Amino acid sequence: MDSALQTGFIGLGVMGNAMAGHLLTAGYSLGVYTRTEQKAKNLVDAGAQWFADPASLAKNCDVIFTMVGYPSDVEEIYFGPKGILEHAKPGTLVIDMTTSSPALAQKIYAEAKKRGIDALDAPVSGGDIGAKNATLTIMVGGEEASFQRAKPFLEALGKTIIRQGAAGAGQHTKMANQIAVAGNLVGAVEAITYARSAGLDPRTVLLSIANGAASSWQLSNMVPRMLDSNFAPGFYVKHFLKDLRIALESAEQMGIEMPFLSLAKNLFEKLTEEGFSELGTHALYLLYEKGLL
């Protein structure tokens, strides 16, 4: 390679693809890698450079974003033999935007530090729509200087961009987000199950309850989908279960009791066992509707 690319993006799923596109649109040169090459086509057509593995991308990009599926994927992409940390130049900035484990984020940070690489954890909320419209909320953990370096790039991807603390703090914040989501969702599901069992019209019930002390994004946005039996993801059951497991594991490591989080994890495990892992999180309603509890 003659000169380094300004940015690199690994993991071009629905969200990663949209986010990488914003980097191109913002005028940054971009390298891309993802498991299924076809998924990079639109970006390569728009001027991105394809790399055959994380190692070659890492060698040739100054700021590297990763947005993959599970902590095990993050582990492999950062620590594997063809991984980023082994091959990136000193001075590189790596930003993991996957929702992943806080402990893993700290491990990446520590190993990167040894090699003169800056590392941030920066998971997001806002879903595919937020990714498409560059309105994501980005929760960042890591050093302040790395955060300042990352900021212009992150501003191409999201709107609410906050450094929450040291390495791992972004992931911890996302876990807090997911716990609150779980409460709102489980509460909405049981409220509507109750209403329906009592012979009420759940849509009319929403008119009475959706704007007061019971109000939540989940109640207003997900209940109508449940009632339409529209369980297309939104946010996948399988990914939410992953997040709840990470959150519970972290809570256990911190020695705190989280009885609701345990219950929520059990409910989503049950939902997965029943074969609903590819549906949206609001498919939790099916456990109740079908009497599968």
Place this chain on the structure above:
Amino acid sequence: MDSALQTGFIGLGVMGNAMAGHLLTAGYSLGVYTRTEQKAKNLVDAGAQWFADPASLAKNCDVIFTMVGYPSDVEEIYFGPKGILEHAKPGTLVIDMTTSSPALAQKIYAEAKKRGIDALDAPVSGGDIGAKNATLTIMVGGEEASFQRAKPFLEALGKTIIRQGAAGAGQHTKMANQIAVAGNLVGAVEAITYARSAGLDPRTVLLSIANGAASSWQLSNMVPRMLDSNFAPGFYVKHFLKDLRIALESAEQMGIEMPFLSLAKNLFEKLTEEGFSELGTHALYLLYEKGLL
């Protein structure tokens, strides 16, 4: 008595007092009774007529509102020897605005019907502020004709006034509301407990999570109070526990499983056992903060 009063109000706590005041302001003649006579003073000063017991009020008022504490109070005021049903004239309209049991609402309706009395259950949400500003949400169960008759009066008390179905439907709707509230509250408490344990600043976390998929009234309004250790009620733990017990009992009668509702009831029982029943519902946070789970 020469001529009947247009309205009567039984139960002049913080909410009932404000609501009864709106009836006076709207120009209705008003009779009042409450256990502690002193609590009626402002209303009597403003023109309301005091009655020494529910029986004498019932004899002299055309439309009777009740807003008391527990289902046992409702039971006594409607079915006791000095109760409303024994003493109200045929053609009276009775409206129970207490959050109480759907089964009891149906029992009042049935007994009232036998006596030629119209009955509605009409619990509210919106709290003391909603009562003061006449912005309550009123969830009504009972016959459509009774609802139409009640409407002008209810419009003096609230803004969102919806008939949800037959007798009991108002109470069932309120139960659905409380279940959703519980989910949002428990989720918010565990999210903030997690964040704090992880060493994050919970107020900064709120900036990242309070406006997306995790958003709820409880998260935005109650978490700041928790963090200020301001546990003044808002809504009392003791009343919320009553509501959760009614909801769970109703769910059991309907034969539906509500694992989260069971957990929420257990948490609020624990909170009560620990001596926090006179605090606001967000004092649930203390169970976690003080390691009392």
